[in-house]
Amino acid sequence: MTKNINTKRRSFIKVSAAAGGGMVLGFNFFACKEESKLPEFVAPILEEPGKWTEMNGFLSIGDNGVVTIMSPNPEIGQNVKTSMPMIIAEELDADWEQVKVEQAPLDTEKYQRQIAGGSQSIRFGWESLRKTGATARQMLVQAAADQWGVPASEITTDRGMIYHKASDQSISYGAVASAAAQLEVPEEVTLKDPKDFKLIGHRVRNVDGWDIVQGKPLFGLDIQEEGMKIAMIVHPPAFGMKIKSMDDAAVKQMDGITDVIRINVEPEGWNPQWSDVNAYPELAVVVGETTWQVMKAKKALKVEWEEESPLENTAAQKDLLDDMLMNGAVEVARKDGDPDGAFAKAAKIVEKTYSAPFLAHNTMEPMNFYANVTADRAELVGPIQTPMFLEMTLESVLGLPKDKIDIMMTRMGGGFGRRLYGHFGTEAALISQAIKSPVKLVYTREDDMTQGTYRPMYKVLYRAGLDEDGNMIAFHVRGTGLPESPIFANRYPAGAVDNYLAENVKVNTNISTGAWRAPRSNFIAMAEQSFLDEVAEAAGKDPIAFRLELFKKAEANPIGEDNDYDAARYAGVLELVKEKAGWTEDSGLSRGVSAYYCHNSYVAQVLDIALEDGLPKVKKVYCAVDCGIVVNPEGAINQIEGGIIDGIGHAMFSEMTFTDGKPDQENFHQYRLIRQTEAPDEIEVFFVDNGEHPTGLGEPSLPPIGAALANALYQATGKRFYDQPFANQIDLLG
Amino acid sequence: MANLTINVNGKDHTVDVAEDTPILWVLRDHLKLVGTKYGCGIAQCGACTIHLDGKAARSCSLPVVAATGKKITTIEGLSEDGSHPVQQAWIEHDVAQCGYCQAGQIMTASALLNENKNPSDAQIVEAMNGNICRCGTYTRIRAAVKTAAKNA
Numbered sequence: 001m002t003k004n005i006n007t008k009r010r011s012f013i014k015v016s017a018a019a020g021g022g023m024v025l026g027f028n029f030f031a032c033k034e035e036s037k038l039p040e041f042v043a044p045i046l047e048e049p050g051k052w053t054e055m056n057g058f059l060s061i062g063d064n065g066v067v068t069i070m071s072p073n074p075e076i077g078q079n080v081k082t083s084m085p086m087i088i089a090e091e092l093d094a095d096w097e098q099v100k101v102e103q104a105p106l107d108t109e110k111y112q113r114q115i116a117g118g119s120q121s122i123r124f125g126w127e128s129l130r131k132t133g134a135t136a137r138q139m140l141v142q143a144a145a146d147q148w149g150v151p152a153s154e155i156t157t158d159r160g161m162i163y164h165k166a167s168d169q170s171i172s173y174g175a176v177a178s179a180a181a182q183l184e185v186p187e188e189v190t191l192k193d194p195k196d197f198k199l200i201g202h203r204v205r206n207v208d209g210w211d212i213v214q215g216k217p218l219f220g221l222d223i224q225e226e227g228m229k230i231a232m233i234v235h236p237p238a239f240g241m242k243i244k245s246m247d248d249a250a251v252k253q254m255d256g257i258t259d260v261i262r263i264n265v266e267p268e269g270w271n272p273q274w275s276d277v278n279a280y281p282e283l284a285v286v287v288g289e290t291t292w293q294v295m296k297a298k299k300a301l302k303v304e305w306e307e308e309s310p311l312e313n314t315a316a317q318k319d320l321l322d323d324m325l326m327n328g329a330v331e332v333a334r335k336d337g338d339p340d341g342a343f344a345k346a347a348k349i350v351e352k353t354y355s356a357p358f359l360a361h362n363t364m365e366p367m368n369f370y371a372n373v374t375a376d377r378a379e380l381v382g383p384i385q386t387p388m389f390l391e392m393t394l395e396s397v398l399g400l401p402k403d404k405i406d407i408m409m410t411r412m413g414g415g416f417g418r419r420l421y422g423h424f425g426t427e428a429a430l431i432s433q434a435i436k437s438p439v440k441l442v443y444t445r446e447d448d449m450t451q452g453t454y455r456p457m458y459k460v461l462y463r464a465g466l467d468e469d470g471n472m473i474a475f476h477v478r479g480t481g482l483p484e485s486p487i488f489a490n491r492y493p494a495g496a497v498d499n500y501l502a503e504n505v506k507v508n509t510n511i512s513t514g515a516w517r518a519p520r521s522n523f524i525a526m527a528e529q530s531f532l533d534e535v536a537e538a539a540g541k542d543p544i545a546f547r548l549e550l551f552k553k554a555e556a557n558p559i560g561e562d563n564d565y566d567a568a569r570y571a572g573v574l575e576l577v578k579e580k581a582g583w584t585e586d587s588g589l590s591r592g593v594s595a596y597y598c599h600n601s602y603v604a605q606v607l608d609i610a611l612e613d614g615l616p617k618v619k620k621v622y623c624a625v626d627c628g629i630v631v632n633p634e635g636a637i638n639q640i641e642g643g644i645i646d647g648i649g650h651a652m653f654s655e656m657t658f659t660d661g662k663p664d665q666e667n668f669h670q671y672r673l674i675r676q677t678e679a680p681d682e683i684e685v686f687f688v689d690n691g692e693h694p695t696g697l698g699e700p701s702l703p704p705i706g707a708a709l710a711n712a713l714y715q716a717t718g719k720r721f722y723d724q725p726f727a728n729q730i731d732l733l734g
Numbered sequence: 735m736a737n738l739t740i741n742v743n744g745k746d747h748t749v750d751v752a753e754d755t756p757i758l759w760v761l762r763d764h765l766k767l768v769g770t771k772y773g774c775g776i777a778q779c780g781a782c783t784i785h786l787d788g789k790a791a792r793s794c795s796l797p798v799v800a801a802t803g804k805k806i807t808t809i810e811g812l813s814e815d816g817s818h819p820v821q822q823a824w825i826e827h828d829v830a831q832c833g834y835c836q837a838g839q840i841m842t843a844s845a846l847l848n849e850n851k852n853p854s855d856a857q858i859v860e861a862m863n864g865n866i867c868r869c870g871t872y873t874r875i876r877a878a879v880k881t882a883a884k885n886a
Contacts, residue, residue, distance in 0.1 A: 041825045043816045077832025077869050205828045212833035213821040215769020215809030219834060222768040230763075255735065255752065292752070292759040295775075364773050364781060364834040364868050413771075413834025414868050445774045634828050638874065642831055645870030668778035668866065676862040679872035 043210045046100060053177035055136040057110035058088055058129075065160050065174035067094045070104035072111040073121045074385050075208075076415025077642075078698040079635035080121045082207045084129055086632055087122075090199045091133030091192060094173070095159035101207040106387035106407040116385040116412075117420055117515065119599035119696025122631060126694055134189040136180075140173050143180035147171070159198075194629065194691060203634035208411060218411040220382035221442065223370045228438045229258060230291050231431045232298045234284040235451060236305050238661030239511045243282050244306040251286060251301045256293030260301065261285045263430045265423055271396035275389040278423040279452040279512035285431055291442060298444075309510045311661030317482060318355075320507060321459040325353070325480050328505035333489035335501050336560040342474035342499035346465030350538045354462070354527035356724040357655035358482075359455035359516055360665070362673060365413020366448040369428035372438035373398060378405045378429055383412035383419050390422035397426055398433060417515035421453050449671060450663040454656055455516030457482045457509075458523045462531040465499075470539030472550070474499040479524070482509035486524040492570065492597065493532070495563035496554035511658065517646065518598055518699035525596040526651060526706030526724070533592070533711045534720065543593050543711070544578050547571075565597045569626050572688055573604035576624035580686050581606035589619055592711025596704035600695035602626040602688075605644070607680075607708035611716050615730070618648060618680035618709070623701060625685060628692030636697050641683045643701030649674025651706035653727050672727070740801050742767065743811025749798070757793040757801050758782045761808060769809035769837050773866070780865030783838040783845075784808050790845035809837040812844060820844045823882035831869035839865045843879045847886050853879070 049062025060068040069085040085101045088094075106114055113124055137157060144162040145152040148169055156163045160173045194200070211218055236242055248260035266272070266281040284303050288294040343349060369382035378400055384390055387407045394405050412419060428441035443451070458481040465474030475497040479485035485504035494500050516522060536546035548571055555567035574595050577583075583593070587608055595604035606622040621644050630636050653672040657664045665671035710721040721729060739748045740757075742765060749764045756775075761767045761784075770793055773781030777792035784793045785807035786800075812818045816825070820843045830836045839862065846853055846861040853861065858879045867875065 041816070041822050077830075079831065203828075205825065206830055206833075208833060209825050209828060209830060210816055212830045212836050213824045213840060214813075214816050215767075215837045217768045219771075221772065224766055224768065290751075290755075290759065290763045291772075292755045292763070362868055364771075364779065364832065364866065366772070412832060414832045416868070442772075445776075638828065638831055638871070641873055642870035645872055646868070649870070667776055668774050669776060673866050673868060674870070674872075675864075675866060676859050676872050676875070679870070679876075683873055 043214070046098065049174065051178070053181045055139070055177065055181055056132060057107070058132050059092070059136050061173050061177035063174045063177065065095070065098050065172045067092070067099045067160070067173070069099055069101050071101050072104045072114050073125070074114065074116040074387065074409045074412065075103065076116045076385060076412040076419065078116065078121070078639060079206060079632065080116070081411070082204055083122060083632045083635055084125055085207070086199050086204055087126065087129040088133040090197055091130045092137045093157040093159065096199055096204065098160055103409060103411070106391060106409065108388055114387055116415055117417065119601070119698040119700065121696065123600055123693070123695045130191050131189055134191050135186060138186050138189050139180040139183050140176055142183055143176040144171055147176065147179065200629065200631050201633065204632050205634060219365050219413050220368045220370065220410040221365055221413070223381055223410070223440055225370065225438050228370070228440055229287050229289065229435065230294045231285055231287045231428070231439045231441045232294045232444065233427060233441070233447060234286070234298055234301055234303055235280040235447060238311055239279055239452065239658070240307055240309040240311045240661040241305045242308050243284060244304045246284050246304065247302040251297045254293065254297045254300065256289035257286065257297045258289065259287035259435045261287070261431070261434050263427060263434065265397065265426045265430060267397060269396070271392065273389040273393050275386045275421050276393055276423065277421045277453055277512055277514050279510070283427065287431065287435055287439065295444065312509060312511060312658055313660060314657040317457060317509070321355070321457070321480055321482065324505050324507050325459055325461055325478060328480060328507065330478065330503045330505055333487060333502040333504050334494060334560070336494070336497070337499035339474050339476055339499045339501040343463065343465045343476070346474055347468045348466040348538055349463060350466070350535050351461070351463045352531055352534060352722060353459065354530065354722050355459045356457065356523045356526070357657065358457045358511065358513070359650060359654055360449050360656050360671065361416045361418035361453070361516060362449060362671065363412070363414030363416060363418050366445055367424040367443040368441055369425045370438070370440045371425070371428035371432040373429050373433040376400070376404060380406065380425055380429060381408040381410060382425060382428070383410050384422050384425055385415050385419040386422060390425045393422070393426055394429055398429055416517040417519065418453060421514050445668070446666045450666055452512035453514040454511065455522065456484050456513045458486045460486060460524065460527045462527065464531070464535045466535070466539050470541055472497055472535060472539070476501045478503040478505065480505035480507055482507055482511065483513060484520070486520040488520065488524065488564065490562045490564040492554070492565050493550055495558045495560060495567070496550035498559055500559065518703045521596065521598040521699070521703040525594070525598070525703030526710065529594040529596065529704055529707030530710045530720070530722070533707070533714070544574055544583055547574060547595065569602050570595065570597055573602045573624040573626050576686055576688060577604040577606050577622050580624065580684070581622040590712050590716035592708045592713070592715060594704035594707035594711065596700070598703055599699045601697060601700040603700045603704055605704050605708045607705065607712045609712045609716055616713055616716060619682070621680050621683045621705070621708070623683065623685045624688065625697070625701065626688035626690065627695045627697055627700070628690065629694040630687050631694055633687070637685045639697040640685045640701040643699065644683055644705050645674060645679050647702040647705035648680065648709055649678065651709055651724050651726060652678070653725050655725050738798055738802055740798060740806060741804070742806045743808060751798060753799045754797045757784065757796050757798050757806065760798045761793065767808050767810050771834055771837055773835065773838070779835070780842060781835050781838040783841040783865065785841060785845055788845065788848050790842050809841060812840065818844060819886040820847065820879070820882040822885065823878040826881060827874045827878040829871050829874040829878050831871055835865060835867045839867065839875055843882060846879070847883055851886060852883055
């Protein structure tokens with residue numbers, strides 16, 4: 001289907017031909033293949049053009065045909081720096097081997113939604129990125145048509161070349177770019193028929209792959225600037241504490257130490273954004289010449305703390321959630337039919353509770369930021385998922401207008417939601433302003449892990465009522481957590497059960513929390529899909545057949561309104577994984593199944609385990625995914641594999657616990673992350689090919705896998721796993 | 735503070751640092767070789783892995799004096815152009831997601847292949863177990879080490 005789309009002229013900035021410079025690197029895998037000893041893959045070198053023409057905010061074309069595409073969104077490892085430019089290049093009909101991708105800085109005039117969050121970059125970027133490429137292509141075609149005196153409609157393009165078959169003429173994009181940029185920006189552009197895609201749907205490697213394997217400076221922590229100092233913070237040791245006083249006399253005498261200061265990132269009159277989550281706005285700061293000198297000084301700094309709110313303990317938090325789940329003030333989120341009546345009539349009731357602990361994000365690159373703040377300007381460079389909100393915060397904290405604040409995003413050593421909350425950027429800016437010097441703020445691993453912004457602690461109660469025939473006639477979910485309930489009231493099985501009740505109970509904590517890869521879904525999917533496994537068993541039904549029955553019902557005769565899923569697509573991934581995993585055959589292993597829909601993508605998984613020396617070993621995961629059109633299968637599969645491994649690891653091993661407000665885990669010797677030996681032997685991914693609008697993959701494969709694991713563990717051991725991390729109950733296996 | 739000479743990627747460098755300074759911070763702050771990453775500072779995550787006389791070592795927890803008289807190789811010195819079989823295999827399998835831990839993974843893998851040209855699956859998993867990847871690229875890492883062993 002070809003669509004004519006009206007291009008908003010305002011959003012398409014035309015810039016006249018401009019000379020550019022700088023070393024250009026792109027992808028040319030075909031160089032230097034002749035000598036037999038040379039490697040198969042060669043770091044690409046593209047020739048620098050004599051002149052660049054900027055076609056729009058995203059695209060520059062060199063007179064030699066080299067194309068630079070700006071990647072607007074922050075790159076946290078979700079691979080948008082490859083996939084978003086691919087969408088532009090597709091509609092431009094560019095030669096990908098002549099494309100160089102650059103990270104765009106924050107620019108709210110040129111770009112929309114420069115955020116890495118919610119797996120939404122591709123979903124929201126799809127139309128506008130296509131239009132951007134197609135508009136430039138149309139202008140290049142028009143320029144060639146004008147030059148040749150032929151109708152534009154007779155012209156074709158392929159990989160950066162323009163052809164007029166009838167007159168046997170051809171010309172490169174580079175040769176007409178300058179003329180094309182002088183043309184009126186077209187009102188309407190024609191997008192490709194997806195069946196004509198040459199790049200989308202094909203496996204394309206990470207554009208930063210070469211730099212990564214060679215250890216090139218890509219990350220915030222790698223920034224080195226002339227005259228730059230190193231700063232480290234000292235934050236309170238426990239949630240509920242704040243700084244009272246500090247004695248910096250000894251530390252100031254230490255080698256390389258230049259400043260010891262205090263900062264407050266929430267000054268009087270500031271204008272907080274949603275992204276300003278921070279348990280510790282007041283900090284002690286040590287500044288010096290080198291990282292090791294500052295690390296030593298930071299340890300030696302004497303700080304006195306005072307309690308400002310109660311210091312919490314994990315055991316008491318668990319008791320509190322147990323109590324609140326039963327006795328707390330309940331807010332009804334959704335009610336269909338007559339749940340009480342249906343439960344009263346039920347032949348069988350299944351009731352279970354599930355829980356999960358606080359989790360730290362633990363991005364491998366700890367928080368950091370570079371800042372150079374002078375009287376009239378602020379320049380910031382670093383890893384941030386929400387640069388536009390950091391800019392708004394900085395306006396009020398620094399007292400500078402937006403146009404005097406420049407923010408550049410680096411490639412990030414992981415995000416997972418942690419870098420949505422940019423207090424570390426504000427801290428770097430305030431430190432630079434105070435010491436009147438460019439500075440790089442560096443968190444130690446301990447600073448990072450104990451700072452908060454954790455995945456909340458959750459607890460949920462499920463009840464299901466079955467009739468004599470094993471039909472689920474009533475469903476009740478009540479969720480609570482510190483400080484939020486994990487429930488999505490309109491998600492499955494809402495819509496598939498006549499009598500349905502979803503309730504939330506709110507409980508507060510002074511431990512700071514934030515979005516963690518697939519917020520709420522990362523727990524509730526494990527709870528819900530483990531519970532349905534147990535309900536299916538009680539109903540005497542196969543767990544996949546049981547779920548499919550419910551989807552069929554929700555599709556044919558949905559109960560209630562605002563059901564937040566498409567039952568047919570949901571059932572589709574389950575059917576696909578059932579077929580691919582050979583569900584009806586005996587794999588000789590213990591298998592568990594799970595399916596979930598979040599962030600607009602559908603995922604179903606079958607996980608096989610074997611017990612080796614009494615410990616579970618994941619042998620294989622089959623994963624079916626419906627994310628519509630798959631832009632880059634290479635990156636997509638990598639994301640899905642990563643989400644599965646991450647999800648298994650956190651369900652199995654990870655937790656943050658507290659003693660008198662102080663985190664018991666400060667570094668990786670105490671906080672267990674999944675390692676190579678515990679990763680599945682094999683993961684196989686299958687996509688539903690349906691041509692739907694593409695949706696994101698940074699999160700959706702993680703939520704369901706915890707339940708696939710729990711359900712497989714049950715098959716292997718006969719024991720159900722209700723509380724994460726499962727490793728705490730591994731003695732149950734014996 | 736003391737003047738110490740260390741050999742990094744085939745070149746001698748003299749640096750004026752405290753003797754307890756970890757090799758990691760000498761590389762990153764003094765020699766501006768930032769390919770070697772800081773992850774935990776306590777030899778638990780492997781992001782800082784270098785070769786010390788060809789063997790994998792955690793540079794965050796080794797004082798620079800431990801490296802005098804030895805040869806340090808960092809990710810920047812593994813090859814001039816990304817042609818080392820392990821780097822090649824990492825490209826072939828498109829291993830990286832965020833990429834932050836990968837220099838350490840590559841240094842551990844290349845040290846393994848220095849000692850064992852044809853490691854078994856179990857030996858690969860065991861050798862790589864000290865390197866954490868929060869993105870979860872473990873299956874690709876395993877496949878890439880196997881490919882590298884084949885091509886080395």
